[in-house]
Amino acid sequence: MSTTLEKGQTINFYQATAPIIISVFAVYLTIGIALGVLPSFVQNTLGFDSIIVGLVIGLQSLSTLLTRAYSGKITDTKGAKKSKMSGVMLAVIAGIVYVLAVSLQAHPVLALTFLILARILHGVGESFLVTGALTWGIGLVGTSSSGKVMTWNGIAMYAGIAIGAPLSIWLSKEYSILPVFVFIALLPLVSWLSTVQLPSIPVDKNHIRTPFYKVIGAISGQGLSLAFSSMAFGCIATFIALFFSEKNWGDASLAFMVFGICYVLTRIFFASFPDKYGGFTIALISLIIEVAGQMLIWTSGSKVAAIIGCGLTGVGFSLVFPALGVLAIQKVKPQMRGTALGAYVAFVDLSLGLAGPIAGLIARWFNYQTVYLFGGISCVFAMVILLFNKK
Numbered sequence: 001m002s003t004t005l006e007k008g009q010t011i012n013f014y015q016a017t018a019p020i021i022i023s024v025f026a027v028y029l030t031i032g033i034a035l036g037v038l039p040s041f042v043q044n045t046l047g048f049d050s051i052i053v054g055l056v057i058g059l060q061s062l063s064t065l066l067t068r069a070y071s072g073k074i075t076d077t078k079g080a081k082k083s084k085m086s087g088v089m090l091a092v093i094a095g096i097v098y099v100l101a102v103s104l105q106a107h108p109v110l111a112l113t114f115l116i117l118a119r120i121l122h123g124v125g126e127s128f129l130v131t132g133a134l135t136w137g138i139g140l141v142g143t144s145s146s147g148k149v150m151t152w153n154g155i156a157m158y159a160g161i162a163i164g165a166p167l168s169i170w171l172s173k174e175y176s177i178l179p180v181f182v183f184i185a186l187l188p189l190v191s192w193l194s195t196v197q198l199p200s201i202p203v204d205k206n207h208i209r210t211p212f213y214k215v216i217g218a219i220s221g222q223g224l225s226l227a228f229s230s231m232a233f234g235c236i237a238t239f240i241a242l243f244f245s246e247k248n249w250g251d252a253s254l255a256f257m258v259f260g261i262c263y264v265l266t267r268i269f270f271a272s273f274p275d276k277y278g279g280f281t282i283a284l285i286s287l288i289i290e291v292a293g294q295m296l297i298w299t300s301g302s303k304v305a306a307i308i309g310c311g312l313t314g315v316g317f318s319l320v321f322p323a324l325g326v327l328a329i330q331k332v333k334p335q336m337r338g339t340a341l342g343a344y345v346a347f348v349d350l351s352l353g354l355a356g357p358i359a360g361l362i363a364r365w366f367n368y369q370t371v372y373l374f375g376g377i378s379c380v381f382a383m384v385i386l387l388f389n390k391k
Contacts, residue, residue: 016140017149019194023084024133025156026191027091030184031060031126032164034098034119035237036256037172037180042115043242045177046108050242050368054360056115057238062353063123068346071124071131080136081200087129088192094121095185102178129191130157130345139201151271154321155264161237162260166253169241173251215343221389222328223347228385229287229320230348231378232294232313234355235371240310243368249303255310262314270319279326280390282319287383290316294376298369309372316379321348324386 035057042053075083101114130153137149171180216223236259244252274282293312300306328344359371 013141013148016198017137017152019198020084020133020137021152021156022194023088023191024129024153025160026187026194027088027126027129028157028160029164029167030091030095030160030187031122032161032256033168033171033180033184033187034060034122034164035161036165036168036241036253037177038115039238039242040245041102041105041177042112045105046111048108048112049360050239050363051357051360052112053242054238054356054358054363056112056119056356058234058353058356059116059119060123060126060353061234061349061351061356063120064127065346065349065353067124067127068131068343068349071127074128075131075135077203079200079203080132080139081195081198082132083128084132084136084195085192087125087127087132088188090121090125090128091188091191092185094118094125095181095183095188097121098181098184099178102181125188127349136195136198136201140198150325151267151322155267158260158263158267158318162256162263165237165241165256166251169251169253216346218331219328219344221385222324222331223344225283225382225385225389226320226324226344227347227351228378228382229290229317229324230351231355231358232290232372232375233317234352235294235359235375236297236310236313237352238356239359239363239368239371240306242363243297243371244303244306246368247303247306249306255307258307259310259314262311263318266315266318267322271322273319274323274326279323279330280386283323283327283386284383286316286319286323287379287386288316290320291376291379291383292316294372294379297372298376300369313375320382327389 038056039053042048042056043050071083071087074086095118097114097118101111101118104111104114134150134153137153141149168180168183171183236255240255241252244250244255290313293309293314293316296309296312297306298309300309325344359374362371362374
């Protein structure tokens with residue numbers, strides 16, 4: 001039986017956050033696994049074009065975006081633990097629907113329909129999981145450690161994606177695609193088991209919620225800059241595997257891994273930089289590095305150059321989120337910070353939901369390499385928006 005933490009009480013940071021980090025990592029591993037095999041499955045097995053590939057990939061982020069406000073409301077009114085566990089169960093159901101889609105691959109339209117449903121469920125599950133996990137972790141250790149909670153949860157998210165994508169490519173080659181999606185259905189159970197014994201945090205029934213649209217308006221400058229910068233990540237997540245295939249460079253496992261390693265190491269070693277040197281300065285430098293990475297992929301004539309470009313994109317993208325987040329939080333009153341962070345993350349969901357279909361259209365008109373010119377231009381737009389919202 002789980003217990004409830006009394007108001008004002010906290011527990012040891014690592015005792016509280018380690019299970020939550022493991023939990024988040026397990027679910028984001030399923031997201032990475034899906035990213036590694038879905039583009040090839042949709043295009044090569046089911047026979048749909050790059051626009052449909054982008055739509056299938058982008059649907060998860062779009063459904064996360066559309067349920068971000070609702071998951072925040074459930075977290076505040078029903079409890080962070082309930083929200084997080086609901087996200088885990090939705091991830092399990094999504095995995096089962098993925099398996100059904102693969103089982104119906106002889107009927108492409110029907111299989112695609114199940115894939116779309118799975119992506120929507122996966123996205124809603126992600127929304128509940130992240131909102132619940134962050135709120136739960138901060139509630140357990142206290143607001144003075146909120147930055148550390150967000151940093152380590154961010155590492156768990158992108159480490160899961162970085163490891164999951166190459167893992168799924170390897171599994172599909174060694175076995176087949178069906179065991180890959182069975183794995184997606186089983187992994188969330190690890191997430192559930194890791195946190196089931198953690199105490200829940202009390203729900204503040206007297207809390208007056210600030211309307212979501214007002215908070216979005218307050219941080220829209222930083223949010224839009226974040227959204228454009230996230231397009232580069234969306235381009236890598238959606239089309240790097242098909243780009244490598246088009247160039248006959250083999251699978252893109254190493255590209256995913258290098259992106260993830262660079263992202264995680266940058267976040268670990270330089271996470272204090274936005275607070276130390278200012279959000280504006282670090283965001284600008286990060287965006288310049290991200291542009292360089294995307295331009296290197298766009299102009300790459302070799303697999304090594306493209307992988308280095310993925311690494312630079314990972315370095316740049318890593319600190320954009322916390323750097324712009326520092327600026328966004330300064331725009332709101334202290335009692336609005338939780339809602340502000342929820343609204344701020346929603347801009348990432350919006351970006352990743354749009355990146356896939358837009359990049360897919362560009363790939364159809366030109367080729368997969370041109371997608372990364374689009375990613376670089378998006379980062380330039382992010383820089384322009386940042387410069388116009390310096391104060």
